[in-house]
Amino acid sequence: MSAETARRSVRILTWAGLATGVIGGLLIAFPKALAFGGPWVQLALGIATLVLAFRARKAGIAEVPDFDGRLSLLAALLGFAVVFFAGQVAFGILMSAGS
Structure with missing residues (x-):
């Protein structure tokens, strides 16, 4: 893959x-x-946010010479926050359904 395609x-x-x-x-x-x-x-x-962000970081680090991964890092942090807060609500629903 060329650098421009990877970029x-x-x-x-x-x-x-x-x-x-x-x-x-x-x-x-x-x-x-x-x-x-x-x-x-x-x-x-x-x-999905985490998967996309980490795929971008992996491809950027491996194939783009002057890769600046700040935006993909921001996406990964945003993905962790979404999973954390949505996971709390989903866990609460599962616990209330179990009892």
């Missing part, structure tokens, strides 16, 4: 990760936006 794929992965993270964060801030399956959608968006 383009890193850019796409990073911005897609940021977009999914922002959507997940907005759903956490406004939990009534989704009437059904809210925490599970948030959890899926957080996991």
Whole structure:
């Protein structure tokens, strides 16, 4: 893969990760936006954010000579926050359903 192709794929992965993270964060801030399956959608968006961010970082470190990974790092941190807060709500739902 050429450096320009790698740079383009890193850019796409990073911005897609940021977009999914922002959507997940907005759903956490406004939990009534989704009437059904809210925490599970948030959890899926957080996991997708993490996957996209770490794929961008891996490709950037390996194939882009002057890679600056601050945006993909921001996406990864956003993904961890979304998974943390959505995971708390999902865990609470599972515990209330079990008892």
